[in-house]
Amino acid sequence: METKKIEIPVMADLFARGEKPEYLFWVGCAGAFDDRYKKVTRAFAKILTHLNISYAVLGKEESCTGDPARRAGNEMLYQMQALQNIAILNGYEVKKIITICPHCFNIFKNEYTDLGGNYEVINYIQFLDKYIENGSIKLDAGMLGNTRITYHDPCYLGRGNDIYAEPRSILKKLTNDFVELERNKSFSYCCGAGGAQMFKEAEPGKKEVFIERTEEVLRSDAKIVATACPFCMTMLTDGLKYKNKEDVKNFDIAELIVQVLDL
Amino acid sequence: MAKQIVFAITILITLGVFTFTILRLISYFKFTKANFPIRDFGKRFKIMLEVAIGQTKIFRRPVIGFFHALVFWGFCVIIFGSIEMIIDGLFGVEKSLKTLGVLHNIIMASGDVFALLVAISILVFLVRRLFMHISRFEGIEMKKISHQDANIALSMILLLMLSLIGMNASYVQLKLTAGETIYGVYPVGVMLAPIFSGLTVNGLHLTYEICWWSHILLIFIFANILPYSKHFHVFMSVPNTFLTRLEPLGKLTNMDDITREVKMMLDPNATFDAPAADAPISRFGVKDVEDVSWKNYFDSLTCTECGRCTSVCPANTTGKMLSPRKIFMDLRARMKEKGPGLVKVGKDFNDNKSYLRDYISEEELWACTTCNACAQECPVNINHPTLIVDMRRYLVMEENSAPSGLKTMFSNIENNGAPWQFSPEDRLLWADNLEIKV
Numbered sequence: 001m002e003t004k005k006i007e008i009p010v011m012a013d014l015f016a017r018g019e020k021p022e023y024l025f026w027v028g029c030a031g032a033f034d035d036r037y038k039k040v041t042r043a044f045a046k047i048l049t050h051l052n053i054s055y056a057v058l059g060k061e062e063s064c065t066g067d068p069a070r071r072a073g074n075e076m077l078y079q080m081q082a083l084q085n086i087a088i089l090n091g092y093e094v095k096k097i098i099t100i101c102p103h104c105f106n107i108f109k110n111e112y113t114d115l116g117g118n119y120e121v122i123n124y125i126q127f128l129d130k131y132i133e134n135g136s137i138k139l140d141a142g143m144l145g146n147t148r149i150t151y152h153d154p155c156y157l158g159r160g161n162d163i164y165a166e167p168r169s170i171l172k173k174l175t176n177d178f179v180e181l182e183r184n185k186s187f188s189y190c191c192g193a194g195g196a197q198m199f200k201e202a203e204p205g206k207k208e209v210f211i212e213r214t215e216e217v218l219r220s221d222a223k224i225v226a227t228a229c230p231f232c233m234t235m236l237t238d239g240l241k242y243k244n245k246e247d248v249k250n251f252d253i254a255e256l257i258v259q260v261l262d263l
Numbered sequence: 264m265a266k267q268i269v270f271a272i273t274i275l276i277t278l279g280v281f282t283f284t285i286l287r288l289i290s291y292f293k294f295t296k297a298n299f300p301i302r303d304f305g306k307r308f309k310i311m312l313e314v315a316i317g318q319t320k321i322f323r324r325p326v327i328g329f330f331h332a333l334v335f336w337g338f339c340v341i342i343f344g345s346i347e348m349i350i351d352g353l354f355g356v357e358k359s360l361k362t363l364g365v366l367h368n369i370i371m372a373s374g375d376v377f378a379l380l381v382a383i384s385i386l387v388f389l390v391r392r393l394f395m396h397i398s399r400f401e402g403i404e405m406k407k408i409s410h411q412d413a414n415i416a417l418s419m420i421l422l423l424m425l426s427l428i429g430m431n432a433s434y435v436q437l438k439l440t441a442g443e444t445i446y447g448v449y450p451v452g453v454m455l456a457p458i459f460s461g462l463t464v465n466g467l468h469l470t471y472e473i474c475w476w477s478h479i480l481l482i483f484i485f486a487n488i489l490p491y492s493k494h495f496h497v498f499m500s501v502p503n504t505f506l507t508r509l510e511p512l513g514k515l516t517n518m519d520d521i522t523r524e525v526k527m528m529l530d531p532n533a534t535f536d537a538p539a540a541d542a543p544i545s546r547f548g549v550k551d552v553e554d555v556s557w558k559n560y561f562d563s564l565t566c567t568e569c570g571r572c573t574s575v576c577p578a579n580t581t582g583k584m585l586s587p588r589k590i591f592m593d594l595r596a597r598m599k600e601k602g603p604g605l606v607k608v609g610k611d612f613n614d615n616k617s618y619l620r621d622y623i624s625e626e627e628l629w630a631c632t633t634c635n636a637c638a639q640e641c642p643v644n645i646n647h648p649t650l651i652v653d654m655r656r657y658l659v660m661e662e663n664s665a666p667s668g669l670k671t672m673f674s675n676i677e678n679n680g681a682p683w684q685f686s687p688e689d690r691l692l693w694a695d696n697l698e699i700k701v
Contacts, residue, residue: 004701008694029681031693038693046699059691063680071633072669073548073655075518077676079525106513114517155634160513186639187323190577195633195648199682200668203630206582263699 006049009056011092023055023122024094026108028101029064030230036237037230040252044100044124046263047254051136055098061088067103070111072196079115082107086117096120098127100254102156102229103194109161123157125228125253129166132173139173143260148177150222152213152236153188154229167228167253174256179220189213193231214239217248224249226256270352270479277483284490291552291560291602294610298556299508299516307505310644315504320642324571327391330384334420337377337384338497341427344374348479358446371447375431379451382424389417399570402579404589409493409568416485416494423481430474432456437467496567500643503565506558507644512635515652520547521660548656551617552598553610555650562645563595572637572647578630585630587637587647593622594650619654628654629666 014021025048031041048055066081089097097119099105109121131137149171157163164185172178183189192202192209202208214236217225225240227233227250236250251259301307313319316339318332343360347370350359360367391397392413400410431452436459438445459467489495496503510516549555572587573579579586597618604612619628628651637647658664665673672682680687 001700003698006694006697006699008691008697010691027690027693029683029685032690033681033683033685041693042697045694045697049699057691060687062690063687064676064682066676068672068682069676070515071652071655072665072672073652073657073659074665074673075521075547075656076525076660077673079518079521080529081676081680083522083525083529106511110511110514111517115522155632155636156513159635159639161511187575188636189575190632190634190636192577192581192632195631195652196669196672197632199672200629200666203578203583203585203626205578205630209577209581209632212577212581 006045008045008059010059011056012059012061014056015092020093021054021056023053023096023098024089024092025055025057026097026099026101026104027057027062028099028104028230030234031100032062034230034234037233037252040100040230040233040254043252043254043258046258047128047137047261050261050263051131058088065104065107065112067107068196068199070107071194072199082112082115082117086112086115089117089119094119096122098122098124100124100230102154102160103231106156106160123161123163123228125157125163125166125170128254128257129170132170137257137261139170139257139260141173141176143262144175144224144256146177147175147224148179148220148222149175149224149226149256150179150181150217150220151184151226152181152191152217152232153185154227154232155188155190155194157228158188159186167226170253170257171226174260179222181216181220183216189216191229191232191235193235198231198234210235210239211242214243214245218243218245222248224251224256226251226253228253264355267353267355273480273483274349274353277487280487281490284487287602287606288490288564290606291598292557294553294602294605295555295557295560296553298558299510301506303509306509307507310507311501311505314507314642314644315501318642320640320644323640323642327387330387333377333380333384337381340370340373340377341381343370344427345479345482348475352479361446367446368448371431372450374427375449375451378424378427378431382421382428385417385421385424389414389421392417399574402570402573402586402588403584404586404592405568405570409592412492412494413568416488416492419481419485419488423478423485426474426478426481428452428455430471430478433459433467433470433474436460436462437464437471440464440467493566493568496565496643499561499565500567503561503643503645506561508558508646508649512638512646512648516649518547518656520545546657547660548658549650549653550619550657550661552594552601553605554653554657555594555618558646559594559650560598562650563591563598565643566591566595566645567643568592569642571640571642572645575636575640577632577634577636583627583630584624585627587651589627590623590647590650591645594618597622619657623654625658625664628658629669 027041030037063085064081066078070078097108105121105123108119132139151167151171190209191213225236227236233250233252240246240248240250318335321328321331347360351357428451431449432455435445435449435452436456441464459470489497546554568588570588576587601614604614631651633648635648675682675684
């Protein structure tokens with residue numbers, strides 16, 4: 001099978017040529033720098049190319065949304081980041097933003113609005129679900145077939161923004177054996193990395209949060225635990241390693257779609 | 264007539280004490296900060312109907328939630344009977360609402376049946392509290408007095424229901440023995456009336472009066488104990504759901520003071536103008552009770568210490584210090600401690616203590632993942648994470664205090680626009696050699 005190189009469109013280049021893409025794809029810091037999560041960015045970019053979506057990324061002009069700073073109490077730093085990002089986004093007349101990270105999604109959708117950043121913000125899971133529902137992405141359950149898959153709800157998609165149905169709808173089309181974790185949807189249990197925990201040591205306790213959640217994943221007997229957040233991915237991948245259960249895999253939903261579509 | 268006078272005096276004392284208590288609590292609200300404006304009445308009314316009246320969040324734990332719903336709905340119907348008793352007491356009449364006809368029958372019958380259902384539910388609660396180990400009723404914030412508070416309130420409700428059941432049964436037997444008309448319908452009363460069949464008309468009358476007075480006096484005492492108890496939620500929970508924060512759980516509140524400062528920093532012209540730079544700026548974040556919003560304090564008065572928040576908290580369930588319930592129990596306790604001084608001396612009152620540190624430690628605050636499980640679970644829509652972040656805001660922006668990992672993250676964002684130490688130049692490396700099959 002032949003392959004074609006994907007050139008990722010960058011906003012500044014497009015703008016210089018007088019082009020305006022429909023979507024801004026906000027990659028996020030984890031999407032750009034985390035070795036494991038970069039594969040998710042690549043997977044989603046493949047899907048965008050596959051669907052012929054008019055989009056661009058900010059590239060070097062992208063900067064942290066300020067989410068971890070804000071949740072750690074550094075409102076000053078958050079607002080510095082936010083106001084500078086908004087200036088760049090508004091400079092490019094961005095109307096629609098697609099995010100892969102739920103933390104970036106939440107902050108654009110709910111918090112930048114207070115600082116004059118008003119965009120239509122779409123999480124990639126909603127985006128993928130839409131294109132699956134309208135038939136543009138054709139999933140063949142035969143690929144993953146009877147592989148047991150479970151799903152860990154990221155707090156900022158689930159409780160934070162009430163997105164529960166779309167990831168499940170996608171996963172049920174990818175496998176005939178989708179199982180819920182004991183604590184799921186609004187009852188879901190955090191991976192332990194939110195609220196800037198990702199960047200600090202945990203306080204003393206009797207257990208790590210990610211171990212507690214990993215054990216729950218293992219009890220489901222799933223072969224794949226699907227996630228939709230870079231922090232959840234780090235925590236669960238670490239948890240599975242820690243438990244020496246590397247036959248259980250952690251994939252992002254976008255990666256599973258790319259596997260099935262064989263892109 | 265004597266009965267009416269005694270009753271009128273009793274009710275005046277009840278209202279007097281209650282008014283005193285409530286006015287004092289209201290005076291504390293003056294020291295709290297503004298929060299969201301109360302708009303969207305339709306939306307708020309809908310939330311109140313669902314969460315308070317429909318008990319939707321209580322039912323997230325279906326079995327025990329069912330018993331709580333019985334108690335809540337019981338209170339909702341029994342209150343009409345209580346109103347009738349007050350009218351009867353004041354005007355020296357009997358069953359004054361009988362003029363309502365069928366509606367009166369419904370009120371009496373539902374109150375009668377629910378009295379039994381509430382009594383059974385309360386027994387279930389008491390057995391759970393006294394003889395079963397329910398982990399969410401434990402924790403560092405759960406002192407002996409918290410358990411006593413719960414048991415006293417439950418016992419009082421049980422007595423309230425028993426006196427009501429006794430009142431209805433003796434009323435039915437009294438009217439049967441005396442050959443008089445029974446006003447209202449009493450399914451449980453009719454069933455239990457034979458217990459009193461050995462009594463004379465006088466004996467029955469006395470029994471009825473004892474039950475009547477016990478019930479109404481217990482209501483009056485209960486109403487005045489509630490504001491000092493965790494069971495204040497009997498009054499506070501319905502309004503608290505009406506006053507729910509309507510934003511998505513994921514959203515934090517913007518600090519407009521900071522926005523002004525940051526805009527000045529980013530726009531050099533504004534810095535040169537320096538408008539009102541010498542104007543006093545209030546403290547950033549929350550250190551003590553005068554920094555919290557009215558809604559935070561309202562939440563703290565509403566909390567009934569059920570511990571559902573703490574039982575789902577990832578930090579707490581893995582043995583960390585943080586307990587979302589404690590955040591609000593401590594806020595209420597701290598206001599109780601500092602409030603009188605604030606009222607007396609004014610907003611500058613200082614007792615050399617503060618909510619943050621003397622009550623809530625930094626270790627507790629830094630353990631929060633802002634996952635919002637606590638806020639999702641709270642049956643009365645208390646919002647914990649926003650207050651936790653407000654205290655972090657104080658620590659970071661007023662004291663430059665944060666765990667070292669977070670300080671590194673801050674400086675990375677400042678220096679290279681990412682929480683990790685990577686150059687912005689490398690932001691597109693992920694796209695290298697990306698190919699798609701065709």
